[in-house]
Amino acid sequence: MPLRPEYTSDLLIDGKLVPGSGGAFDVVNPATEEVIGQASQATAADMDAAIAAARTAFDTTDWSRDHAFRARCLRQLRDALAGHFDELRELTVAEVGCPVFLTHGPQLEGPVNDLGYFADLAESYTWTVDLGEASPMGIKNHRELRSEAIGVVGAITPWNFPHQINFAKIGPALAAGCTVVLKPAPDTPWCAALVGKVIAEETDIPAGVINIVTSTDHELGAQLTADPRVDLISFTGSTATGRAVMTTAAASLKKVFLELGGKSAFLVLDDADLGSACAMAAFNVVTHAGQGCAITTRLVVPREKLAEATELTRNALAGLPAADPEKPGTICGPLISARQRDRVEEYIALAVAEGGTVETGGDRPADADRGYFVSPTLISGLDNSARVAQEEIFGPVLVILAHDGDDDAIAIANDSPYGLSGQVWGTDPDRIDRVVRGVRTGTMGINGGIWYAADVPFGGYKQSGIGREMGVAGFAEYLETKAVARPA
Incomplete structure (x- = not known):
């Protein structure tokens, strides 16, 4: 995928690469101020379709229960993306304005390789914990705790380290068995769009499991946050916007992860x-x-x-x-x-x-x-x-x-x-x-x-956020705990 002015990225919705129904918007190189291409402009209808696809994929497939398959898909995605490192590096430097040396670390190669860590977690995590027997109210029971995917994840990411933050959400969410709607920052849409292209064309990730929606319309992030079909919002950005995310999410009492500002x-x-x-x-x-x-x-x-x-x-x-x-x-x-x-x-x-x-x-x-x-x-x-x-x-x-x-x-x-x-x-x-x-x-x-x-939890105290990203603690953000008891 060479960088050329006529290039327009597609959305990934329900396993298909589709143009945004709102047309396209310009992508600008911050080092030159030149328009280097365009990205698809999604609308509220596109976001609605992406949420519906993620909901259906979670509710009607075995994605959340087949741990080995998820691990295989994550490694497949890692390896496929590694085959695109040269074009991803060129694209990332042009779109993000980051120095080349950073693409060999947290701006590209590090986050892609970290997908392997989350694949390993999907296979090695203790999904069921035996609590043994007890006799509440004199009735002997055998109890266990089960960890299950929380459901549909809405991921809203910023422009500064797009690959790092996109994969810090996509990786553990998919490993945990969730489905995802990713809304990347409008300043860096291509970093996410190329990942969507690789997912659609070079992996076995089922349709609807991950959806990628690019747009300059910030209301689409609010739409994703408010939708009751979404079970968790994972947001990285400013503290002011994080407060708005919490307020909007409160109406449906969905879980919120926030990684916010710092000084x-x-x-x-x-x-x-x-x-x-x-x-x-x-x-x-x-x-x-x-x-x-x-x-x-x-x-x-x-x-x-x-x-x-x-x-x-x-x-x-x-x-x-x-x-x-x-x-x-x-x-x-x-x-x-x-x-x-x-x-x-x-x-x-x-x-x-x-x-x-x-x-x-x-x-x-x-x-x-x-x-x-x-x-x-x-x-x-x-x-x-x-x-x-x-x-x-x-x-x-x-x-x-x-x-x-x-x-x-x-x-x-x-x-x-x-x-x-x-x-x-x-x-x-x-x-x-x-x-x-x-x-x-x-x-x-x-x-x-x-x-x-990859194995170190990242997050902050006070107004720097809620929860942790990366590591086992970050993986656990995408899980629910279910207690099960049966007569012994």
């Missing part, structure tokens, strides 16, 4: 290697132009080392410029859209208005006359109450803050509506462990430790 802290203790810590903090915040909910965007350093840390971080960011994502060595590509670039620039202006200093960046790269680029930016001179220290910016913007000891560092990290991720750097294991225990967040890295993997 994670990178805590540097006074015994840490300051140079290494500041270099890693800079690398983290520019990766994919800071467009990641778990990226650490607050660098919290000892007050007595603030000036030195500011200089080290400023120099590190200056060596990581925003550049063409296809260029070897690029870490910081473009933002996804002009709208997102405007948002980031507004936050930088706000930081200055609040009394902050832009130590480096804060502008558009001089050599980029096209593309939605913002130079990696370091802001100093503010405290943790500033809006740029409290609100998720979703760009390559790092705020450096001072702490007065370990307890104060923990307090600053926790002084946030979010609790998604974090880092702590130091040398004393006891102090590090105390910080890890004190910070209320779903994931923590120690001295650059990487928690991202």
Whole structure:
């Protein structure tokens, strides 16, 4: 599937590749601002058909009960997608604007390979637990617990890491025996559409088990959330939209999984290697132009080392410029859209208005006359109450803050509506462990430790979400528990 202007993707509904009944919409390369093709524009009627297909497939087939078949289908999908890595890589860089190096990890190959982990879970999971005998009210019974698929899953995903987030929902949902309607972000429809094409043409996944509906109409997400035929909504996106999802889902009391925003802290203790810590903090915040909910965007350093840390971080960011994502060595590509670039620039202006200093960046790269680029930016001179220290910016913007000891560092990290991720750097294991225990967040890295993997649950505290994705805990989100008793 070469990238060409006349390319139009199809929807996947009930096992068939079909055009959207609303026509098509443009797909834009964020690094060049060029229209590179079109994607199918679904309507409410298309979404209704997709939900109906998923409901029928769940209610009338053996998909939810045939664990071995599901595992085979997931491995088949993994292997088929691996055969398309070259075109998927080209498509992903062009549509998402992510640097090429990320497609060898969480932007493509990692999530595809993770389908094997969920296939293994479908086969190895303990679907029935024997509770033995008991005599409630003097009557001897034998009891067991059964795990069963929850039903139809509505998956609503964002644009920043489309393959990672799509497969973090599709993989465990299908492995658990659910059927799925996937509504991907309108900024990155092709990443999902090509997967739909591979499913339809190269796998034995039955018709209706997975349906993929692309559209610029955000009301389709609300339609999916409100529909009583849908048993669970798995949403990744902003906290504000997550609240709306919860409100809409409440009418039918369906289960909701939410992976939302973050404003994670990178805590540097006074015994840490300051140079290494500041270099890693800079690398983290520019990766994919800071467009990641778990990226650490607050660098919290000892007050007595603030000036030195500011200089080290400023120099590190200056060596990581925003550049063409296809260029070897690029870490910081473009933002996804002009709208997102405007948002980031507004936050930088706000930081200055609040009394902050832009130590480096804060502008558009001089050599980029096209593309939605913002130079990696370091802001100093503010405290943790500033809006740029409290609100998720979703760009390559790092705020450096001072702490007065370990307890104060923990307090600053926790002084946030979010609790998604974090880092702590130091040398004393006891102090590090105390910080890890004190910070209320779903994931923590120690001295650059990487928690991202298929078997590690991901999610957050507070307004960063509800539930966990990935790992056995993420798999269990798609299950119901049934207690069964019979006379002994």
